[in-house]
Amino acid sequence: RLGKELKRRADSKMEELQADGTTTWMNVQYIKTATEQLLECLTVLKYTYVKAFYMADEQRKLLFEDQQRRLEQATEDLSELLDKDATAVHEKRIQVVNMAGKAKLMLSHILDDKQELPAALPPTSASPLSPKPP
Numbered sequence: 001r002l003g004k005e006l007k008r009r010a011d012s013k014m015e016e017l018q019a020d021g022t023t024t025w026m027n028v029q030y031i032k033t034a035t036e037q038l039l040e041c042l043t044v045l046k047y048t049y050v051k052a053f054y055m056a057d058e059q060r061k062l063l064f065e066d067q068q069r070r071l072e073q074a075t076e077d078l079s080e081l082l083d084k085d086a087t088a089v090h091e092k093r094i095q096v097v098n099m100a101g102k103a104k105l106m107l108s109h110i111l112d113d114k115q116e117l118p119a120a121l122p123p124t125s126a127s128p129l130s131p132k133p134p
Contacts, residue, residue, distance in 0.1 A: 003039050006082075010035040013086040023090070030093060034082060034100040041075040041103050048110060064110075071106040078103050 014028040048068050055061040078099045081092055089096060 002042070006035055006039060010082070013089055016086040017090055028090070030097050030100075031082070031089060034078060034096050037100045037103050037107075038075065038078050038082060041071060041078070041107055044107060044110060045071060045075060067106065067109045071103070071110055074099065074103040074106045 010031050014025075014031050017023050017028050017031075018025060045068070048064075048071075052061060052065055052068060055064060078096070081096050081099055082089060084092070
């Protein structure tokens with residue numbers, strides 16, 4: 001239901017921007033692309049909470065939860081940008097495109113099943129990933 005509403009609002013904004021004749025169909029496709037990215041992020045996020053709950057390895061879980069927080073933030077930021085009226089969205093076109101790209105990158109980190117802790121980075125005492133003393 002939410003997906004249909006977001007797509008309907010995106011289509012409405014795209015039509016409104018084209019109606020005044022100052023922009024073309026091609027120049028408003030970023031709204032559709034950003035909306036699709038937002039929907040994909042929302043869909044994946046709803047499953048990440050279950051995955052994090054059942055993760056046994058505490059270090060991987062902490063890393064995964066950090067990536068989850070970053071995806072949540074990027075999703076919220078993109079949603080806020082797209083929630084503005086058509087003119088405001090168009091004025092912030094570069095920010096919308098950049099935030100959609102950031103959300104896509106954060107999503108790829110979450111979906112990367114082969115993700116390991118970086119071996120080249122030794123844990124520090126300030127790091128939440130530091131091993132606990134024996």
